[in-house]
Amino acid sequence: MLDLLHRRYAPLVVSLLSLVFTPERSTVPVAEAHTEIGDALDQLRAQGYELNADGTRAIPLGSARELCRQWSDVGWLKRQIVDGDIEVYQLSAHAVGALEVAGRAGGTRARVSESRVRTLLDAVEQLAQDSDPDVLVRMSRLDAQIRRLQDELARIQRTGEVDEVDDEVLLEEAENVLHLVRELPADFARVAESIRAMQRDVVTALRQDERPSGDVLREYLERGEQVMNATPEGRAFAGALRLIGDPERIDELSLQLDTVLRHRFTGRLPGQQRTELRDVGRRIEQGVAEVIKAQRQASHVITTQVRNHDPLRDRQVDELLREVMVSFQRWMPTTRRGEGVAPVRRLPVAEIAHLRQSTNDLTPPQPPVPLHVLDDDPDAGLEDGAREWGGPHYAELTEHLSSFAAGADSADLAEVFRGAPEPIRRPVDLLGLLEIAHRNGMAETDQIAFVEAVRPDGSRRRFAFGGVTVRTKEGTDD
Incomplete structure (x- = not known):
């Protein structure tokens, strides 16, 4: 991610990718991406932004197609096939993280606040409770928490008033929520990419045919279970999946967000931040859907590989491709533009059986059997009344x-x-x-x-x- 942000044209790339890829549009067809990026580059060049103040180029040379290919090579974009025959671009996990970092740097500055400290303290307290197996300590903590809640309930029942929180504190808490939400897309993208990496490893292992297919698939299933527990982003996805699987939690989250957005302090939030608050639930659902889609696609690819796996044919294809790549590596450094290319001499030979060299005589060896001559009476042999049900x-x-x-x-x-x-x-x-x-x-x-x-x-x-x-x-x- 940092390598992408330190590249020469990173500001331009971040701006264009933020324009094309939005939370509502995680994948873009290749043709549409080329058209939109090309239009944006034309507008920038028409406004005179092609060169920086020191004379260096602010916009790289090349068409939108060439730039997208370069971005795909360095890791900004990923190309994949969806719905059978549609090729689309999708941001890589590193690109999602880079866009999130750029968005935070250009937005509200993160600061140490009461909300952040309380979030940290709550996390530490929860960690201490989960790691302490002492039953008496857990019981005393629960008793203290129950007494504190009962005291607050009695005070509210006695006074009929709820302590109002200052708008500044509410703004800090809202910023803390947005800060936490902005981390989710990159985590979801990393989980999806880890699943795709597992898919590539499994397919490679099946093609090499060095181990039994059952061992390869068993290892894939074990890694699929561990990916949700071995990484922070996997644990985030597992928690989000539990949230999505509970309709009551989703409804409760929507009601809570509506309550927050109706408060007067949200009028001091920029419009973009209000939109982010309103779309918290939807962004979680989109991230979970992306991971589930990656899982489904990986299962489909692996299933197809197992069904159509031919070790001999795969080995022949691998050897041919390896020989072609070696030939390219020897040929490229010593050639010039316009120089002729020696053809590849070795190609797979079609396995065709012996072809027929002559056709059979279509004339039958003997004439057909003569037709049977019927009696003069056309109704002979018919049952009584059968002719009445016949034709006109x-x-x-x-x-x-x-x-x-x-x-x-x-x-x-x-x-x-x-x-x-x-x-x-x-x-x-x-x-x-x-x-x-x-x-x-x-x-x-x-x-x-x-x-x-x-x-x-x-x-x-x-x-x-x-x-x-x-x-x-x-x-x-x-």
């Missing part, structure tokens, strides 16, 4: 249409169907009659026709369709 009786329908028209050039199809005998007045025969009408030539009318069809089992079905006039003499298809 085209011959009977054509004969009925000719006899119904009695020499007329056209006839109403609905009337023709109504006049048909029941064996050819089935629902499927209505479709057959429409097909005959389409083949002979028909004309649609504006009327709606209704007919009643009779199934072979005697049930009846009513149909409605657009009126059709059919030619009684057979024509040709269109």
Whole structure:
């Protein structure tokens, strides 16, 4: 963190990153970050801030894309893939700490106050209570605390008044709260990065295949349990997680913050500090969500690696990449711009079986079996009544249409169907009659026709369709 703050263009980087990354916007798509940073640099150059008073550059050369790449190389930014295919920038834990230090340096100056001393004393007292196993000492402390609270309750009941706290003291306490809150984002970011570091170590160990996968995963689970207890930021996250897991504590925190913000002393706080007080709960929730997201992503990556782990293939890829890097290290120091590049001679060979060199003869070796010739009677072999449930009786329908028209050039199809005998007045025969009408030539009318069809089992079905006039003499298809 201090190394980042001591770099040449650190003031510019801190300003631009504070502008792009906010508590509500912890990750920014790469394209949007390049656009916003490029616009900010253009505005600075247009206002004449490109050079310092001593003639040195205040804004580095290069485009926003190049600057973001440099910041990613030195540790300001981290690039990652979210939602499958979206590449985003995220501040590293060191960058979050650097921005917090810069924010505190530019804001209200930290000072020794009653609130800070009381916080320190309370922490020391709690530490002493937790480290002292003496039961009698603990009981005496609890008795003293109970008597003190009972005396205060009796005084309030007797006088009906609460001692008011001076506004200066309240301001000091509010500043102390904000000071504590500003430490949380960096702690959460460090926990998330420690989880990502564990993920990289586990994937590397699985790829090297030097130990059984079960031992590697067991070590990962043990480190995952220790990360919440071995570091201060891990303990902070564990405490915040217990807070988030208790809805009553969250509601109580919101009510307490509303009470503070309604007090008159908050009118003396700058608007930014009032906003920070109001967003204390939300910032804790965002930090916890970031850590949980890192845990979920690490589990997904490790699970995918275990499922798709191929030691031989991974070893071949590692050897190839190592050879390429060694070749680059030998080639770069001795070459000049525009010089030709010798191609890499060794590449993995595709493992392809023997390819077919000739095609088979598509002609079958012998002719197909002759088709079976049916009897003259098409209904032979059918069960009794099966033909009645079959398709339309085209011959009977054509004969009925000719006899119904009695020499007329056209006839109403609905009337023709109504006049048909029941064996050819089935629902499927209505479709057959429409097909005959389409083949002979028909004309649609504006009327709606209704007919009643009779199934072979005697049930009846009513149909409605657009009126059709059919030619009684057979024509040709269109």
